[in-house]
Structures are given as structure tokens and as C-alpha cells.
Amino acid sequence: MTAAQAQKEIIALTEKINYHNTLYYQQNRTEISDYEFDQLLEKLIQLEKEYPQFKQQDSPTQRVGGTITKEFETVYHKYPMLSLSNTYSEEELADFDKRVAKGLEGEPYEYFCELKFDGVSISLTYENGVLARGVTRGDGVRGDNVTNNVKTIRNVPLRITGKNIPPAFEVRGEIFLPKNVFNQLNKEREDIGEERYANARNTAAGTVKMQDSTEVAKRKLDCYVYSLLGDTGSSSHAQSIQMLESWNFNVSQTYKKCKNINEVFEYIRHWETKRLELPLETDGVVIKVNSLEQQERLGFTAKSPRFAIAYKYKAQSISTRLNGVTYQVGRTGAVTPVAELQPVFLAGTTVKRASLHNANEIERLQLHIGDYVFVEKGGEIIPKVTGVDHEKRKSNTTQPITYIDKCPECGTKLIRYEGEAAHYCPNITGCAPQIKGRIEHFIQRKAMDIDSLGERTIDQLYKLDLVKSPADLYDLKREDILKLEGFKDKSVTNLLGGIEQSKNTPFESVLFAIGIRYVGRTVAEKLARYFRNIDKLANASYEELVQAPEVGEKIAQSVFEFFRNPENQREIQRLRKAGLKFESDLKEPEKESDILANKSFVISGVFERYEREDLQDLILKNGGRILSGVSGKLDYLLAGDNMGPSKREKAEKLGVTIISEADFEKMLKGQ
Numbered sequence: 001m002t003a004a005q006a007q008k009e010i011i012a013l014t015e016k017i018n019y020h021n022t023l024y025y026q027q028n029r030t031e032i033s034d035y036e037f038d039q040l041l042e043k044l045i046q047l048e049k050e051y052p053q054f055k056q057q058d059s060p061t062q063r064v065g066g067t068i069t070k071e072f073e074t075v076y077h078k079y080p081m082l083s084l085s086n087t088y089s090e091e092e093l094a095d096f097d098k099r100v101a102k103g104l105e106g107e108p109y110e111y112f113c114e115l116k117f118d119g120v121s122i123s124l125t126y127e128n129g130v131l132a133r134g135v136t137r138g139d140g141v142r143g144d145n146v147t148n149n150v151k152t153i154r155n156v157p158l159r160i161t162g163k164n165i166p167p168a169f170e171v172r173g174e175i176f177l178p179k180n181v182f183n184q185l186n187k188e189r190e191d192i193g194e195e196r197y198a199n200a201r202n203t204a205a206g207t208v209k210m211q212d213s214t215e216v217a218k219r220k221l222d223c224y225v226y227s228l229l230g231d232t233g234s235s236s237h238a239q240s241i242q243m244l245e246s247w248n249f250n251v252s253q254t255y256k257k258c259k260n261i262n263e264v265f266e267y268i269r270h271w272e273t274k275r276l277e278l279p280l281e282t283d284g285v286v287i288k289v290n291s292l293e294q295q296e297r298l299g300f301t302a303k304s305p306r307f308a309i310a311y312k313y314k315a316q317s318i319s320t321r322l323n324g325v326t327y328q329v330g331r332t333g334a335v336t337p338v339a340e341l342q343p344v345f346l347a348g349t350t351v352k353r354a355s356l357h358n359a360n361e362i363e364r365l366q367l368h369i370g371d372y373v374f375v376e377k378g379g380e381i382i383p384k385v386t387g388v389d390h391e392k393r394k395s396n397t398t399q400p401i402t403y404i405d406k407c408p409e410c411g412t413k414l415i416r417y418e419g420e421a422a423h424y425c426p427n428i429t430g431c432a433p434q435i436k437g438r439i440e441h442f443i444q445r446k447a448m449d450i451d452s453l454g455e456r457t458i459d460q461l462y463k464l465d466l467v468k469s470p471a472d473l474y475d476l477k478r479e480d481i482l483k484l485e486g487f488k489d490k491s492v493t494n495l496l497g498g499i500e501q502s503k504n505t506p507f508e509s510v511l512f513a514i515g516i517r518y519v520g521r522t523v524a525e526k527l528a529r530y531f532r533n534i535d536k537l538a539n540a541s542y543e544e545l546v547q548a549p550e551v552g553e554k555i556a557q558s559v560f561e562f563f564r565n566p567e568n569q570r571e572i573q574r575l576r577k578a579g580l581k582f583e584s585d586l587k588e589p590e591k592e593s594d595i596l597a598n599k600s601f602v603i604s605g606v607f608e609r610y611e612r613e614d615l616q617d618l619i620l621k622n623g624g625r626i627l628s629g630v631s632g633k634l635d636y637l638l639a640g641d642n643m644g645p646s647k648r649e650k651a652e653k654l655g656v657t658i659i660s661e662a663d664f665e666k667m668l669k670g671q
């Protein structure tokens with residue numbers, strides 16, 4: 001390589017890596033795998049070493065990849081939050097060990113191994129035993145103050161008690177979404193017709209930076225801590241971990257002190273597949289020199305400590321034959337292609353099927369039936385196809401995949417909505433999985449909660465032509481149910497009782513149950529509270545809908561369309577006749593005054609004396625209106641603690657008056 005070529009390459013790599021960093025840290029998205037990313041970075045590191053004169057000002061090798069945002073207050077870290085140098089090979093790990101030995105000039109040392117938890121790092125500052133601040137890593141020097149969001153994480157102690165607690169100290173840890181929580185979240189999203197989230201790490205990162213902490217609380221984030229900083233009297237990392245445990249911090253019980261690098265290798269091999277059984281995603285092992293005094297002597301580079309390194313596991317991949325593609329139709333009519341594979345053993349289990357997501361993905365991979373494909377088990381439960389083993393393709397035995405154009409269940413021609421990757425079967429009322437899916441959605445715990453009905457019973461009711469829509473459930477007779485396999489007098493009574501009982505379900509649950517696209521449980525509650533009964537909601541114009549608290553354009557459009565569909569209108573009529581609740585039990589806030597008439601509000605942040613919902617009620621009771629976002633039409637932005645600076649900026653720019661909780665109280669009193 002000539003110098004000129006090297007320069008060109010360095011510039012190109014810098015640009016490329018910075019691009020992927022921005023995607024990863026700002027938008028929580030990825031276009032390439034971590035492995036590919038790390039390879040690019042490694043190449044740049046090597047080139048910069050050889051040609052330091054071409055190193056760019058904004059070189060990603062010199063700094064931590066993240067940034068701060070404008071949505072939160074910026075906080076400077078007391079101790080910088082650095083990255084970790086990483087490797088995928090045991091040889092390089094052995095080199096690391098040699099560097100450590102050399103740096104410590106032959107004196108004995110030990111390692112401490114932990115798993116590398118794949119989430120977002122957080123710095124927790126405790127003052128007098130009380131959690132004072134939770135700050136993201138940001139650019140390593142400064143981060144976002146996300147304390148209110150951190151406080152919703154149950155495993156993060158808000159106050160610690162015990163002996164010898166230092167007056168101030170900092171704890172570092174990783175916030176993550178446990179696998180089961182992540183899967184549940186995706187199930188709920190699929191249920192209401194939202195796209196699945198791609199991976200748990202990105203979702204956790206997005207959640208930590210949400211503006212509304214009540215929403216964060218619902219996401220059930222978790223946190224493991226792995227580092228203690230400050231004047232704690234500890235002399236080794238192991239001792240720090242012990243202290244953290246004694247103060248009831250959540251420490252993963254997967255660590256191990258290792259006497260030498262060979263024990264480290266053993267640890268790495270031990271966890272290679274075992275880690276897949278853990279409740280969260282991990283992507284490697286972090287190896288730290290145990291003695292804090294030795295850590296200090298080894299010191300830091302601009303970007304990472306010299307006393308620690310991350311050994312990353314390559315995602316486990318295997319090649320197997322693609323026997324065919326089948327297609328699944330979901331409740332919302334969305335079609336998902338599934339790869340049917342020659343069964344193969346991979347990382348602890350036999351893999352027979354893998355998700356192919358959608359037609360674009362099949363095209364991107366250029367898949368043929370009969371191909372040998374690489375299957376990978378990443379963090380997700382469902383394995384994925386990552387590519388074709390082109391060397392094994394024989395043109396006479398493989399054939400290109402033609403994506404289906406008709407529904408595999410009912411034969412209706414599939415459609416594609418603009419901007420969406422999935423194909424849909426539009427036959428809402430005549431397509432079996434859609435019908436059964438709607439009933440399953442209807443009876444679930446968070447909806448009508450009819451637990452005497454299950455998937456199998458629904459299937460039978462459907463096949464016997466007894467139930468084709470939720471309203472049919474309320475017409476079921478004893479003699480109908482007796483036709484079902486395994487149903488005797490007692491179980492029939494049970495089932496009928498459960499259906500009868502469901503008539504007491506409150507309006508917000510009914511609203512969720514009827515299955516309006518994008519209306520999840522939380523949105524249903526908001527709508528029920530704001531519109532109070534189904535008629536007001538059904539007759540609301542699009543403009544009125546977007547004005548409802550926290551209803552955006554997508555939801556407003558979907559609700560509007562739902563109620564204009566004659567089929568849906570008929571179904572609601574029938575459910576209403578059956579005696580379901582279509583009116584909120586919550587007392588309508590009694591009109592108190594007109595003091596806020598013609599005034600519009602947006603509520604943002606956290607308040608000292610009121611919950612947000614109380615404030616909403618107060619505004620409505622006194623004749624005011626609530627808008628969903630800051631715009632030129634808005635009169636007042638009611639701002640609590642931790643409102644993002646960007647909202648404030650926008651309001652200021654548009655000339656919206658910003659008021660505090662106290663100002664608002666004065667306003668109510670007419671002062």
C-alpha cells in the first residue's frame with residue numbers, strides 16, 4: 001500500500017465508522033454486525049499506527065463513540081466513562097497478558113473475569129447513601145442526566161444502609177432488558193400491529209432515554225453493576241464487588257477471580273455456550289486486573305483502560321440446507337416468511353426454523369430453495385439466516401424463491417402498505433388466523449380476561465362455525481359448547497360463567513380488547529379517560545383525536561379509520577347489546593370552572609405535588625384543553641423537573657409561555 005492509498009483508506013474508514021457510530025448511539029440502529037464493525041475499527045487502528053500522519057481529527061479510535069443529547073440535562077462525569085479495547089482471538093488476549101506483565105515489571109498479579117453484559121452503561125452517584133444521579137456514558141466525558149428513568153429500575157437501590165458507607169461514591173453498571181421482558185414486549189407490539197424491535201440492547205438504549213418515566217417504568221428495565229469508584233477503602237476489584245453485594249446492589253453471580261491467563265481462557269470457554277442460558281444477552285467476557293493499585297499503574301489510553309480488555313464471542317454460525325419457505329399469517333394479517341431448515345445442532349439446541357422477516361430480507365440475501373445458508377443464534381431466541389454459502393450452491397438443484405402473492409390461509413391477494421416491509425392479507429373477516437387471533441387478543445388477561453377460554457377452545461369454536469368474531473362469544477349456548485371435545489357440564493358452566501363475568505370489564509379494557517391497530521393497553525387507558533365513552537371516541541374527528549393526550553398521528557389515523565368501517569360498527573353494536581361496558585366508570589371530572597377556557601396546555605416532566613394525570617384532570621375540569629405536542633398553536637407549556645432542554649428551546653422559539661407547577665396553581669386561583 002502506498003502512502004497515498006493509506007491516506008485515502010484512513011479517510012474512508014474514519015467516515016464509515018463514524019457513520020455507524022452515529023446510527024448505533026444516536027438512533028439505536030445497526031446496519032452491520034458488531035463483528036464487522038469491530039473489524040473496520042481494528043483495520044483503522046492498524047493503519048493509523050503505520051501512518052500516524054494521516055490520523056483524522058475526528059478519528060473514532062481516539063474517543064468513545066456515544067454523544068450527549070439535547071433532551072436531557074448534560075452532566076460532566078467525575079471519572080471519565082471509557083470504552084474497552086476488544087479482541088475476538090485468544091492469541092491477542094495472550095498479548096494483552098504479556099503487556100500487563102511487562103507493565104507490572106514482573107510482579108505477581110491476578111485477573112477478575114465478568115461477563116460482558118450487552119446493554120447501556122450507566123453511572124450511578126450516591127451521596128450519603130442516597131442515589132443522587134444516574135447519568136449515561138454519553139461521549140465519555142459528559143452524559144445525559146436520566147435519574148428519573150433510572151429510579152424506575154427496581155434493582156437499583158435508591159438508598160443503601162449498612163456499616164462504613166462512604167459519604168460519596170460512584171457505581172457503574174449496565175442497564176438491560178431481560179430476554180423474557182424483551183420477548184413479551186415484542187409479542188405485545190405484534191399483537192397491536194406494531195413492528196417488532198430488532199434487539200434488546202437497542203431497545204434498552206432507547207428506553208433509558210424516553211421522556212416519560214412512567215412509560216419507562218412499564219418497560220421493566222433491569223441493571224447489573226460491575227464497578228465501584230471513589231474513596232471506598234477497597235484495594236481490589238474483587239473487594240469492591242463484595243462491598244457492592246453487601247450493600248444490596250444487583251451483581252451477576254457469574255464472575256470469577258482468575259490466578260492467570262490460563263484460568264481466564266477456561267472461564268471464556270466455560271461461558272461460551274452457557275451464557276445463552278442467562279436471562280440477558282451477553283456478548284463476551286471482560287477481563288480486569290484485580291488489584292486497584294496495579295490498575296492505576298497500568299493506566300489508560302485516550303479511549304480505554306490498559307488494565308482491562310473485552311474478549312468478544314463471535315456469534316455462533318453454522319451452515320445448513322434451506323428446505324423451503326413457509327408463511328405465517330398473524331392477527332393483523334401481516335405475513336412472516338419462515339425458513340424451513342435441515343435440522344442442525346447449534347449452540348445447545350437443534351435448529352429447524354429461522355425467521356426471514358419479510359420479502360426485502362429474502363431479496364437482500366438472494367436466497368434460493370436448496371441453498372446452504374448460514375444460520376446464527378444471536379441474542380434472540382429465534383435464530384436468523386445471515387447469508388448464503390455460495391460455494392455450495394449448485395444451479396441445477398436450487399431455485400430462486402418467488403414470494404407468495406396470495407394468502408396461504410385464505411387465498412386472498414396480498415397487499416403492501418406504503419412504507420411497510422410486510423405483506424398483508426386484507427381479508428380481515430374471512431381469514432382464519434386473523435379471526436382466531438382477534439378472539440385470542442380479545443380474551444387475553446389485559447383485555448376481557450376470559451381465562452376459561454384458550455387457544456384450543458377458540459380453534460374448536462371456530463371450526464364448528466360457532467364463533468367468528470368476539471361478539472359471537474356472547475351468543476354461545478350451553479348446547480353449543482357441549483359439542484366441543486372434552487367439555488362436560490361443569491366445564492361448560494365455567495366457560496359460560498367466564499364469558500358472563502367479562503361483561504363487568506371496565507371500558508378501558510374493552511377498548512383495548514376490540515383490537516384497534518396501534519392501540520395498546522396504555523393508549524386505550526388514555527383514550528378512555530379522555531373521551532369517556534365509545535360514542536364520543538367514535539365520532540371524534542382526526543383533529544380531535546390528535547389532541548388527546550399522548551395520541552400521535554399514527555394512532556389518531558388508525559382509530560379514525562377503525563370507527564368508519566361498517567364491519568367494526570356492527571361488531572361494536574352487538575357487543576354493546578350483549579352488555580359490555582362502553583362507558584368509563586371513572587367519574588367524569590365535574591366541571592369546576594371556566595377559568596382555563598380557550599387555553600391550551602402541554603404537560604412535560606415530573607412534578608412535585610401532582611401526578612401528570614391529576615394535572616390533566618385539573619385542566620379539563622376548568623375548561624382548558626390538552627395538546628399532544630409543542631406547536632405554534634399552544635398557549636402554555638406546563639414544565640416540571642427534568643423536562644428536556646429541546647422542548648424548552650422549541651417552546652421559546654415559538655413564543656409559547658412556559659409555566660411551573662406553582663404558576664399553574666396561581667392560574668387556577670385566577671391570580
Ligand SMILES: NC(=O)c1ccc[n+]([C@@H]2O[C@H](COP(=O)([O-])OP(=O)(O)OC[C@H]3O[C@@H](n4cnc5c(N)ncnc54)[C@H](O)[C@@H]3O)[C@@H](O)[C@H]2O)c1
Pocket residue numbers: 020021024025029030031032033034035037038064065082083084086114115116117118119120121122137173174226286310
Ligand atoms: N454494529 C454497529 O454498527 C456498531 C456501531 C458502534 C458500536 N458497535 C459495537 O459497540 C462496541 C463499542 O462500544 P463501546 O465503545 O461502548 O465498547 P463496548 O461496549 O465494547 O465496551 C465497553 C462497555 O462495556 C460495558 N460492559 C458490559 N459488561 C461490563 C463489565 N462486566 N465490566 C465493564 N464493562 C462492561 C460497559 O457498558 C462499557 O461501557 C463495538 O465493539 C461494537 O461491537 C457496533
Ligand SMILES: [Zn+2]
Pocket residue numbers: 329407408409410411412425426427430431432
Ligand atoms: Zn388470509
